[in-house]
Amino acid sequence: MNDQLERLNRLPLRENLRGLQPYGAPQLDVPVLLNVNENTHGLPQEVRSAIASRVEQAVGGLNRYPDREFTELREALATYLGHGLEAENIWAANGSNEVLQQILQAFGGPGRRLLSFPPTYSMYPLLASGTDTEYVPVRRGADFNLGAEQAAKAVRDTGANIVVLCSPNNPTGTALGLDVVEAVYEAGEAKGAIVIVDEAYAEFAHTGTPSALTLLPGRERLIISRTMSKAFALAGARVGYLAAAPQIADALRLVRLPYHLSAVTQATALAALEHAEALLANVEDIKAQRDRIVTELTAMGLQPAASDSNFVFFGGLKDPHGVWQGLLEAGVLIRDVGIPGHLRVTAGTEAETTAFLDGLRKLL
Template sequence: MNLDDLPIRADLRGKSPYGAPQIDVPVRLNTNENPYPPSPELVADLAEEIRRSAGDLNRYPDMDAGDLRADLAAYLGHGLAAEQVWAANGSNEVIQQILQAFGGHGRTALGFEPSYSMHPIITTGTNTEWIKATREEDFSLDPGKAVAAIGEHRPDIVFLASPNNPTGTAQPLATVEAILDAAPGMVVVDEAYTEFARQGTPSALTLLPRHPRLIVTRTMSKAFAMAGTRLGYLAAHPAVVEALLLVRLPYHLSTLTQTAARVALRHRAELLGTVDALRQERDDTVRWLRDKGLTVADSDANFVLFGRFPDRRAVWEGLLARGVLIREVGPPQWLRVSIGTGEEMAAFRAALEGIL
């Protein structure tokens, strides 16, 4: 028996699961992780907190993650309170819960592609129809065209990633607000990479007081260098959080996850201390790639989309053969490289130069 023999839903037939190649090579620059591991001091603090909480692992965790949500609200600032914050197992579960609460049969979600590939995957998985709108040639959004697409399709949910993955493009707040004014339902601004944005780039969090149907999602997997913790979260009106409580699974965040996330927040100065170095490495990578005659998308994230290659697979395979793994993702002819340490980026440049 194979997949085709099973009575799965018709709208799932022919679909491919999300996946990023996990290949053991010297330089892995394909999943947008922070390349700097936690310090021994953080690891020791985490081990001690886990030791303390382990004595209660026979009991269920705090179902509402109250202390963690209070810590996240304090980190986000903007006058947010714990009841305006929600957390789940990675931002993907946050997105899934949003779609379970506000999407479903007969409802639609719209996104501007190329963008985060999990948005349409989770949308389909929740029996919501995905509507594809497009970006400009430089991957920016024309506010007039975005508003027109929303007016034409009247989606129940609009997804807008800023900075966008895989392009790295951040959107001006004026564009976000134009979309909010036009959208008839919920607007989700995915800010998974916002800590890497250029200094002074405002967050959509500033729009929350004026737009009660706005949801801003974040993650600790990127700048916080805690991808293994699987902690995503959002900020929204308290009524939005109440809606998500209707669909969340009981005790969905384990005691260990909540503990690890709170320890990371205590050590945020250390964990976010690598952001400036990664920003500089990103900007240096953009300049180097352009000096090589390649086309590079402007990036406010910890990755760079570059091209254009008549045969991007050959370039990807050439880099892999030289011990460097990047991502074959996004529009045809483009590749994406995550920003690693200085040594890793030097290896990437040497490998790519050998191919070019």
């Protein structure tokens, strides 16, 4: 037991938090960072200027609390999403992780269960622990896919109060069919289960891949979670949001901290939404690099998963950690997700993608 853990254990920590490790990927100083699914293209100059202008306006009022209801931002997000959504259908927070945390604060807690389907986003069990919600994992099959019947059965068998579906899934990159969402929602009727579809990477999906936003009408317990970290290149701004029935936002008002979304954050997000077209142009380039990675990894004899995200999950590696280390030594950081035989790489710029592919070829 190291000194840090020993000091921590001397504190009256909640029992369900003992022994846990905080979430976090390695933050190393290397030339090519492709490990945390950031948008490596950065912000176009016109967007930087627009953000600076909006923030400058906000600075004049920083002695006052921000708009607690972030009304203008909710209206802008509703317009961006479309699907007939209004401001009352939208909620936002400091990254989609805080959105998910608030959902668990409102609908989870002692005696309640959160169900998800690993391998999936590793924050789900940590968010459950943080809100004293029981985490129930039901693993996917060997091909990492998730079918409607399998998912619905898991909901019924576990009696879950909250179900989170990640689509496109992290770390595999695959999108779920809407039949899975529908089946899970229906299976949760008996318990009144909240169903969250985490669509953090939705903008990177292949053309024709449907969003669960189309399923919202008539489903008051369905929540679609999104983020501005990925497609909008605002990982550093921390802006996440959801679309749902208005009463979901009413529930989250009961648990949110006062004035939780700063005036600077609101201004930044509004400026980005005003320039959505310019930012989403970069998304098309990222999708091209992602598809290039899939094609070239296949040619190397590896097994990349079909990806609807801005990253590629690939298998066929005898020594994945050795490959990860070799790439790191060559100045390229990707993600070891702890799944035997597999690694994950973010689709970066053309130059970054080339550096990764060239480095991998040499190692193989």
